[in-house]
Amino acid sequence: MKKEYHKKDFPVAQIRKFLEPGPIVLVSSHYKGKDNIMTMGWHTVMEFSPSLIGCMITGSNHSFHMIKESGECVINIPTFDMIDTVIGIGNTRGSEIDKFKEFKLTAAQSIEVKAPLIKECFANFECKVVDDQLLSKYNFFVMEIVKAHVATSPKYPKTIHYRGEGKFMISGRTLDYSSQFKPEML
Template sequence: MLDNLPLSQVYQFIEPGPVLLLTTALPGHKPNVMALSWHMMLDFEPPLIACVVGQANHSFGALRQSGSCVLAIPPASLAQTVVSVGNCSGKDTDKFGVYNLTPLPAKHVAAPLIGEAIVNLECRVKDTRAVTSYNMFVLECLGAWQNKRLLHEPTLHHKGYGRFGILSEEITLKSLMR
């Protein structure tokens, strides 16, 4: 027998990707970082990534104004840091300083890379047509950086309401994709 699932809980079962840390930077301000779970791939080369950033987030204005950001994939070992970053505002908190994240210079954008991340993606805002209706930015990846010693670390996946999954097991099956 199937039970009714409240529509407000659907996202917990659809959200497949890892929790990201999105960094932004504006001239004259400290760089900011926010936790981000609502994102998806749109295309492969160049990589296009859609992400939803709520208007109430300090990063919304910075992303809109700067037109660029970094998407960083943290290891699951940073789970408490990721949650803490997501539970405060960059309007009044130096998140890099408070949570001991290492900002590293990016090559293509002003926003910093995160030294503790598995992967950092430098992105520019490519399309804002869905921002007004859905707070959805389409980002084009301009550069990607990996920390080879962290590549096999498990990633954190948001399941809603403070619950997270940790992806730590992989299987490889035959694929026709390259």
């Protein structure tokens, strides 16, 4: 059975908590009346405020063109219970199938963008493309997260981290070492 999360608005300047550890994410997009989803592992936080994310999306992906043309997407964080869905999405083409339908996912309405949220994911970050200087050379988008929705529980879900060759690392324990930090470094 799929999880039902209760989500709340989350401060966009604090999303590093979820993205910096490096999970694979599902990117949903919307263009010319159609929705699509892709998996993405090549992303990094770039700034707290504005809340910037950089990501590389292969040009042969159907989603690449949808995001480039619409200038928008949603970054959704799936959890370990969704691993079959994550693999399925990565192994199919949005030009051939409706991924929301195929994988029985729920497209929920975003607030700031037209791309849909994936309801079954733990967190959803609505994004707008803000810089395309590195797009032609590296397929690299700089995006601003303009709205974040995060499940209130669990605090740290089991996320999926890709190693290539069909292998995934599953997130382990979270440990608090804040007492060893200088206050100004926290």
